[in-house]
Amino acid sequence: xxxxxSSIKIITLIAADGSVFEVEPNIVKEMKTVQxxxxxxxxxxxxxxxxxxxxxxxxxxxxxxxxxASEEETKEAKEEFDFEFVKRMKSDDKxxxxxxxxxxxxxxxxxxxxxxxxxxxxxxxxxxxRDYFQIESDFTPEEEAELRKENEWAFK
Amino acid sequence: MREEKLKKVKAxxxxxxxxxxxxxxxxxxxxxxxxxxxxxxxxxxLSHRWKTMWKYSSHLSFDQKQMLKSWIxxxxxNSNSSSRIAMAMRRKIDPKxxxxxxxxxxxxxxxxxxMENHIGPLKSCSIQHLPESxxxxxxxxxxxxLLNLGVIKVSMxxxxxxxxxxxxxxxxxxxxxxxxxPFEIFSNFEIIELKNYHFTTIPFPNPSQVLKTxxxxxxxxxxxxxxxxxxxxxxxxxxxxxxxxFFEDELxxxxxxxxxxxxxxxxxRKILVFAANVEVIEIDSVICNHKDLVLxxxxxxxxxxxxxxxLYIIFNGQSCIKL
Numbered sequence: 001x002x003x004x005x006s007s008i009k010i011i012t013l014i015a016a017d018g019s020v021f022e023v024e025p026n027i028v029k030e031m032k033t034v035q036x037x038x039x040x041x042x043x044x045x046x047x048x049x050x051x052x053x054x055x056x057x058x059x060x061x062x063x064x065x066x067x068x069a070s071e072e073e074t075k076e077a078k079e080e081f082d083f084e085f086v087k088r089m090k091s092d093d094k095x096x097x098x099x100x101x102x103x104x105x106x107x108x109x110x111x112x113x114x115x116x117x118x119x120x121x122x123x124x125x126x127x128x129x130r131d132y133f134q135i136e137s138d139f140t141p142e143e144e145a146e147l148r149k150e151n152e153w154a155f156k
Numbered sequence: 157m158r159e160e161k162l163k164k165v166k167a168x169x170x171x172x173x174x175x176x177x178x179x180x181x182x183x184x185x186x187x188x189x190x191x192x193x194x195x196x197x198x199x200x201x202l203s204h205r206w207k208t209m210w211k212y213s214s215h216l217s218f219d220q221k222q223m224l225k226s227w228i229x230x231x232x233x234n235s236n237s238s239s240r241i242a243m244a245m246r247r248k249i250d251p252k253x254x255x256x257x258x259x260x261x262x263x264x265x266x267x268x269x270x271m272e273n274h275i276g277p278l279k280s281c282s283i284q285h286l287p288e289s290x291x292x293x294x295x296x297x298x299x300x301x302l303l304n305l306g307v308i309k310v311s312m313x314x315x316x317x318x319x320x321x322x323x324x325x326x327x328x329x330x331x332x333x334x335x336x337x338p339f340e341i342f343s344n345f346e347i348i349e350l351k352n353y354h355f356t357t358i359p360f361p362n363p364s365q366v367l368k369t370x371x372x373x374x375x376x377x378x379x380x381x382x383x384x385x386x387x388x389x390x391x392x393x394x395x396x397x398x399x400x401x402f403f404e405d406e407l408x409x410x411x412x413x414x415x416x417x418x419x420x421x422x423x424x425r426k427i428l429v430f431a432a433n434v435e436v437i438e439i440d441s442v443i444c445n446h447k448d449l450v451l452x453x454x455x456x457x458x459x460x461x462x463x464x465x466x467l468y469i470i471f472n473g474q475s476c477i478k479l
Contacts, residue, residue, distance in 0.1 A: 118190035154197035
């Protein structure tokens with residue numbers, strides 16, 4: 001069984017928009033959703049549809065996984081990569097990647113994205129955070145004032 | 157129905173699916189758990205959906221002085237610190253007496269009620285608080301409450317910057333810094349971080365020990381049983397001591413479970429480390445009489461501490477050896 005599994009050379013991931021990615025098994029190790037597919041199937045080549053992840057996002061996730069799975073890269077180089085990786089993303093990208101991470105069941109990537117998002121809304125106004133998450137306030141001004149008063153100790 | 161489906165397909169084609177407003181609760185909770193301080197509570201005014209979302213956060217962080225900020229500041233400025241501590245000490249004996257209540261005790265009650273009303277599951281909690289809550293026993297009560305909530309990591313810090321040093325009465329000063337910790341505290345959390353306290357505790361054997369990491373920063377262990385505490389913390393793996401003081405200026409570390417010991421900024425007469433399974437010892441800025449520094453864990457990889465850290469030993473207050 002173990003021998004058969006290790007004989008899988010290439011895994012094909014198919015994103016929601018039909019784009020196809022061919023990756024080595026060690027790249028998808030962190031994607032528990034994908035891993036459970038592989039474990040179930042007993043074949044040499046595996047093709048896995050991921051209807052909840054778009055191609056662009058999947059490409060970024062694979063890029064991240066490749067960097068982090070590499071044994072040649074130093075810890076510093078990985079940190080540097082993480083920093084740049086977050087820097088070039090818009091807030092929408094982060095939220096979509098967070099969702100994708102959740103769907104793919106990637107624990108550490110999910111934490112990484114959640115941290116990046118938390119860092120963006122940290123110390124921002126209520127209006128900014130509403131805008132960020134595209135939240136329509138459904139409170140009346142009175143209700144909001146009441147809530148602010150109730151939790152006054154938390155507001156500066 | 158069909159139309160809806162079509163719409164969806166179209167949306168996917170256009171790459172326009174609104175994933176964001178559908179952000180599931182678990183992911184929202186995951187994000188807000190990472191917000192600092194009381195900022196998580198501020199998310200409650202975003203919308204009805206977000207109103208109680210923060211109560212699912214796995215982390216809570218309190219800063220007592222920030223909580224009722226303007227009132228506490230006013231109160232501290234317009235009252236005498238010694239009498240506040242004295243009142244807090246009386247409150248420890250008679251916690252329900254209304255005449256002993258003040259703004260600081262209100263903030264303490266607030267912290268407790270937030271913990272009680274938290275839906276969680278709460279995994280970690282950090283509290284920064286005023287000396288009055290040491291004297292009143294509130295700090296220990298919070299820790300007990302967190303124990304009951306099944307919290308894994310607790311970080312407690314006493315606010316030292318303000319007025320404790322102004323208090324001349326040594327008993328009051330002591331009361332404002334001392335935690336009388338029940339030993340359950342040391343057995344049922346996995347990670348404990350204490351900063352700026354004096355503490356005592358009476359260790360006893362507990363088969364269901366889970367404490368893995370103990371971090372003491374600027375802490376004075378008043379009782380002569382630090383070694384006893386360590387030997388009863390049978391699952392303790394990491395011990396970090398920074399600027400700590402020990403009974404009779406003697407530190408003995410002998411615990412079979414310990415794997416990692418870090419000693420920073422210590423000035424101690426005698427240090428003995430015998431722990432059988434310690435693999436790494438990190439030492440920096442430790443002042444100790446040369447012959448009284450005994451590090452003899454059999455499994456120690458000396459390599460690590462040579463490579464990353466310097467060991468300074470000053471003997472007779474003069475020469476300095478860098479290993």
